[in-house]
Amino acid sequence: MALLNDVKSELASFNSDLPAAKMAQAATMMRFGGGLRPVNHKAVIHGQFDSLEAVEWLRSTIDHYFQREAKVSKVTRQTPNGIIQRYDLLVEHGATALALQTGLLDRRMRLVPGLPAEVIGGNIAQVKAAWRGAFLARGVISDPGKASYLEIICPTHETAIALQGAARRLGITAQARKVRSSERITLRDADAIERMLNLMGAPRSAREWTGKRSDGEARGKANRLANFDDANMRRSAKAAAEATQKVHHAFEILGDDIPPNLKAAGDLRLKHTDASLEELGRLADPPITKDAIAGRIRRLLQLATKTEKARKAAEEAKG
Known part of the structure; x- marks a missing residue:
């Protein structure tokens, strides 16, 4: 979570000098955050976000680049996992015009089912901005050391496909999938996650992700080696016990x-039941x-087996 x-x-502090990129990010954030909807017989743009910095970036951009007023309010909700805080953004006046400006509505005044064509078909800066906006609105990422994933919850199947195509333009393969009733795009x-973080504009987080992931992998390797060594010790102890009985x-x-x-050699095995063969060799006089x-223990056991079989054969012949 941290x-x-x-x-x-x-990502919210990333500053692009390209107006087209700012518009692409703002449009995607509005689309994934909630979008244009009717409220009290009037069209408004409403979005809900889990990051105060993200919602403040969108409010400021709507104000400076689109000359529309956006209001931000804090929402607290009780859930089975505890109290969570969200931030609502609301554009009441001029929402339809804003939706037209950002491409959320097409020229026939129809809601675009995916992302605006000028965003997904724009330049690479716009494509990066679209991913940045989608992540700011509905993105999640696993903590390092756990199963790796970066995921964005999408409002429609079309938005998931649009985001998948945008990732492809960035040279990254993303999986569009449906989980219960929600559409998701997943890395x-x-x-690929590290690269996407860099492309979206979060190089510091990418370094943190890489470092913690490496630490987690190193710990995992150490644990596997420890388990391997422990298993080897158990096998060696079991083999030594069986050899002692034989x-x-x-x-x-x-x-x-x-x-x-x-x-x-047999005496050494009986006297040092927990010792490895290497240790028994060092205990021999002279060391071997x-x-x-x-080899000596093996020949001892073979001699015993041969002798036992010979005795049984002799007894059977007498009988």
């Missing part, structure tokens, strides 16, 4: 009829390699 606030704060590739059984079968070097101690 990262989301940081991203929106940085899941971590590198050596004890071999000694019972062979009695005193054991070659000295094999008996010494891991492979050598393993």
Whole structure:
């Protein structure tokens, strides 16, 4: 959540000198925030946002670039997850003219189902501004260290497709999908998310995202290695316990009829039940390699198996 606030704060402070980009961002924010709607038999533009900096950017832009008055009010709502704050933006006077200026209405006075043609068909600065505006209005991003995603909740299927096409123009693949009753556009590739943050105008947040993601991946790798080492230790301990039982059984079968070097290796296994083969090799007198101690224990067990089979065969022959 902290990262989301940081991203929106940085995007809201992004300053483009291109009027077309400002108009594209404002139009997209109005479209994704709520749009043109009838209230008391009058058309108004209404939007709701979760970032005060975002709504203040839109209010200021509507005032300076479109010469319309926009009012901002704070809304507090109780939800199952606690109290949340939202910020309403309302344009009452001249809302229809503003919708025409920004392309939310076409020349036949029909609501545009997606995004204005001059936005999605504009220059790259306008395309970036459209993504910036959509994210400021309805964007979310995962915290680093968790499953990576950057997602925008879209008002219609057409707006999701328009945003998907805009991402494609930026060289990024975005997935349009429907989750229950909402249309969404989603990025899941971590590198694509980092690139989109930079393209939208949030390089500081992109660096933070990359750094925290790297830290999370490093911790995950360390945990995996620790788990791997722990599993190896468990396997080694289990193998040592099984080998100890087999050596004890071999000694019972062979009695005193054991070659000295094999008996010494077996004695080490019985005396140091938790030791690894490498440790047993170092304990031998003189010290020998891991492979050598393993070979001697293996020959001891093979000799015991051979002896046991021979005895059974002899008993069967007598019977």
